[in-house]
Amino acid sequence: MSKGPTPAMKQFYEMKSRYPGCVLFFQMGDFYETFGEDAELISRELDITLTSRGKDKNGERMPLAGVPIHAGEAYVARMVKKGYRVAVCEQVEDPKKAKGVVKRDVVRVITPGTVIDSSMVPSEGQAYLMALVPDGKHTRFGLAFLDITTGEFFVTTCRADDGGNGLLSAVDRAGPRECLLPHSLSPRLQPLLEGRGIALTPCGAEYFDHVGAVSLLTHQFSVSTLQGFGCDDMDEAVAAAGACLRYATETQKCDLSHISSMQTRMPEQGMLLDAITMRNLELTRNIRDGRADHTLLSVLDRTKTPMGGRLLRTFITSPLTDAAEIGNRLDVVEYCLNEPLRREMIRDLLHRFADTERIAGRIAYGNAGPRDLLTLRDSLERLPEVREVLSSHETALPSLLTEIRTQIRDHSEQVSLISTAIVDDPPVLARTGGVIRQGFSSELDEIRNIGRTGKEWIAAFQQQERERTGIKSLKIGFNKVFGYYIEVTKANLSLVPPEYLRKQTMSNGERFTLPELQEMEQKIAHAEERQSALEEELYTDVIIRLREAVTSLQATSQTIALLDLFSALADAAAENGYTRPVIEESGRLLITDGRHPVVEETLSSVGFVPNDAELDTGGDQIIIITGANMAGKSTYMREVALICIMAQMGSFVPAQRAVVGIVDRVFTRVGAFDDLASGQSTFMVEMVELANILNNVTEKSLVILDEIGRGTSTLDGYSIARAVLEFLHGTGKRGPRTLFATHFHEIVEVETDLKRVKNCHFAVKETGSDVVFLRKLIPGATDRSYGIHVARLAGIPGKVLQRAGEVLEKERNRAPASEGKRAPRYTQMLLLDAPESGCVTESPALIELKNLDPDSMTPRDALAKIYELQKKV
Incomplete structure (x- = not known):
């Protein structure tokens, strides 16, 4: 008959049931041990030896893997970094005083969004916990972001019916590590969040209860209403904030008093940068490997x-x-x-x-x-x-800098407390002891003195016994098992006085004790125990006193x-020669000798060729840019967008002069990306991004479009590009400032049809069979792309380049076919099922097409439906 689980394992099973989904680090003496599936998991993830001990509930050998407590934080950090949630269960009573099994309890739960230990949080970025709540019609999301390491807490909203673009934009701006979401959230959104490296934590409906959230938040902030935070009518955002605070409090197992306020940040309060634009402009992460180098962030x-x-x-x-x-x-x-x-x-x-x-x-x-x-x-x-x-200045301080100076608080009280309480070179952990400075506590000093005098007494007692017994090698030692003892070698046992009490026999001698030695041992042991407890009390008191100044800190x-x-x-x-931009409420954007801040830094040895930009919603609203590949079109357009962002964030800009009329949004559509995981081709991704721009652009926006329509046939692509230009230009009204780069050279004719369009191109100098890219934007159009020259620079074999040149020359010299005699260039075969009994059955795709309601469809849904119908036919 198999025995049941031990009392300790009963504790383990209880804790495991209370914290499902967590890896349980269970203290057993000096180790955190894991059992069962948890042990197999950390053995695999952390490369720790897997053993076994005892049997589980099913009578099978119980897998076991453990780590030393002193190194536990490092192992927990590695698990959390991999996206796991870790519950730390510790002994909450002194084993010496325990009656029966030692009491244990989970003292904290560490998750990717609730880490607070310095070893687990990189200093360079925030560590947000995020919560997401959709409204009843799934048209908007309420979002909350909480960084428990700093107490920063804010709420916002975004659209839910834009294919997830608004959500991803908010996520990319904040970079949360973990997201709390309702079980009812649409499954299609979860892969989008996971694709950003966010750990997803589904929670029950009680976490997102609005009434409960209001109660929790008002209590946390010691207020009676949330009206002062500007979110009183944002039910979903408030519910998300309540979920964040509840989750943080439950996992940390303490009062998070430093979370003392909350902000409301609405998208319309600043320039809106969506996820696509932040990626394309490489603001904080580069496209190549997602790191911060070679980004605007790294430059500034x-x-x-x-x-x-x-x-x-x-x-x-x-x-x-x-x-x-x-x-x-x-x-x-x-x-x-x-x-x-x-x-x-x-x-x-x-x-x-x-x-x-x-x-x-x-x-x-x-x-x-x-x-x-x-x-x-x-x-x-x-x-x-x-x-x-x-304060010591001759020039008057700007108003904001004066405000900054006045906000620098006086913390002399905290400085004095720490200086008088903590030694100059303390250990890492307070529980190690030796933290409190001499003179801070008279009681502690007295206890320490007992310890010192006790050890001095031991040394004097040893000398006394040597002289009294005549045993010159007699020594007094100590270990944790036997305490203090008098050790005498075998050769001197005959000299041992009769009052010596035998304590332990050794191979080379014996150990003894005396009543006075035992009495002093108890005094010293009590002093050391009291010293450790008192030091911990004093240190805790210092923390409590400092806690009163947390808000000020x-x-x-x-x-x-x-x-x-x-x-x-x-x-x-x-260092970089930036100048102050002029900010105005207008539709102008004037840049003289603008430079790309990141590319300029990369090309510092060869020099960067600056360029001008002149856009005006009432004048040259759209600039069409044609010209050679590698001439600098993409760099130029990005630099214009970056200069606007730098100016409106409050930075000087890389230009000789810049006048920036306020930009409400920057839209970019550049580069070729596909999304094979969701079944979207490069062209489909391009059209989805373009749809987002056209549906959300305003006359205050800046639009950057690079090679629209190149992902499909020439005729289709040109038609789309032309239509997009006309849409952005508008009829009899102002449109957004737009930079439009294209290789559809026919499109330059738009300049004669639309009054606010201007053609420009990047100059190229031809020298025989070679070209030199001058990187200079000049007025006018061009019909040359110099693709073969770029292919040569890329290392394409000579035979291929020669043949490409021959084909190009042949196409240039081809005479146009006479009307009605041109040979067909394309053929298409359509295979149909033979009709039965002379009856023609209408195609299911055609039936579905007839039943569609175009007015209720978004552009993205329409394109997706076209692809679906195309597959059917």
Whole structure:
């Protein structure tokens, strides 16, 4: 008859049932052990040896894999990074005092969106937990984003009926690590989120209850209504925020007091950059490998603090549309640029600033280590110097910089507390001991003194016994099993006094004790035990006292982030020769000698050829760009878009002069991508992206279109490109500023038909059989693409190039066929089933086509239906 599970394993099964979907790290002494499927999983994922112990509920051998507790954080971090949720179950009572099995409980649940330990969170980006709630008609999503490492919390909304583009745009701007979603969410959206590397966590309906969310949020923020946060009428967003807060509280098992406010960020409050545009312009990730190098972020990131670096990402992905706010930012950048000495002093001070924002979060959470506190103190000590640098000036400070200076709080109380409480070189973990400074607690000093005098007494007692017994080799030792003992070798056993009490026999001698030695051992042991407990109490008290200043620390951190960011933008402007743009409420976009900020940096050794741009919704609204491949069309169009983004985020721009009429959205359609996983061809992807542009563009938008229609036949492609141009131009009204690059040379004739269209091309210098790309945009059209020359540069074999030249020359010289005699160029065979009994059955595809309601279909749905019907016929 098989025995049932041990008491400890009963605890394991109970915890496992309470935390389904989590890998359970179960403390057994000095190890975190995993059992069953969890053990097999971490053995595979972490390359840990898999063993077995005992039997499971079914009588089979129980798989076992464990890791030492002192290294547990590193293993947990690796599991979370791979997208798993880990529940940490620890012993919550002293095993020495336990009656029966030691009590255990889950002390925290660590998930990709709720990590707070410094080893698990990269300093350069946010660590958002996201929640997603659709409205009743599935036309909009309410979204919430919470970073528990900093307390940043905001809500927003996006459209749900645009094929997921609005959702992906919001996701790409924030970069969440985990998303909470209802079980009822459309399955088609889940692959979109997973494709962004987001861990998905389905939750029950109770998480997204609006009434419960309002109650939870108002209690967290100590308010009676959410009206002051601007989201009172955003039921779905509020429900999402409630889900985030509830999930964070349940997983962290503590009061997250540093989450003290919430913002409402609506898309229309700033320039809207969708996921496609952020990808095409490579704002924070490059297209090649998804890393941050060779992006706008990498060019501008001269920040000295982690907070400043995170804020820069926000500025880049969320430019402003308020000219006054943009002007305030530019004023600060200009001041920093014109005060190079003061700027360098500030940057030198900030260079030694720690991530105070996240340290404040760890203080609120309760897991800040002693070294965190010293790092915080060293940073706060520099605040008076920063304030002094901003105060001692001859030039009047811009209004925003004055506001920043006044927001630098006084943290002398926290600096004093940490300095008096924590030793100069503390251990990593507080529980190790030796953290509290001498003089901070008289009780602790007295206990430590007992420990020191006790050990001095031991040394003196050893010398005393040597002299009394005449045993010169007598020594007093200690181990955890037997405590203090007197050790005598075999050769000297005859000299042992009769009052010695035998304790242990050894191979080379014996160990003894005496009543006075036992008494001192108890005093020392009690002192060490009391010292450890008291140090832990004192350290916890320091954390509690610092917790009162968390809100103030967060505000100071955000102020330092702003100062760091503006000085970094000024530094980039000084080094790269950027100029201040003119921001105005108009339809103009004038750029003189504009440069692509990223390409310019890459080509620093050979030089970048600058170009002008002149667009105006009431003048040259659309510029058609023709010319050679590799002449620079794509680079030019991207640089115009990047200059607009840089200007409206508050940065100086790479141009001799720039006048930017506020842009509400930047749309881009460039490059060739397909989405085979969802069955979309390159051309289908192009049309879907184009549909998004045409359905959402306004006269304040900037549209970048590169090679529209090239994914289909020449005639179809030209027709689409022409129609798109006419649509964007509009009839008798203003349209969006548009750059339109094309190899359909016939389309240049549009300039004579549409009054706000202008032709330009990139100059090429022909030298015999070779061409030189001059990279200069000049007025007028061209009918040459020089594709064969580009093929030569790419290394295409000579025979192929020679034959291509012959075919090209033959096509150029071909005489047009006379009317009615031209040979057919295409043939198409249509196979039909033979009709039965002379009856013709109507095609099912035709029947379906007749029953369609075009007015209720989106362009994307219509295109998808066309492909479906085409397959049927």
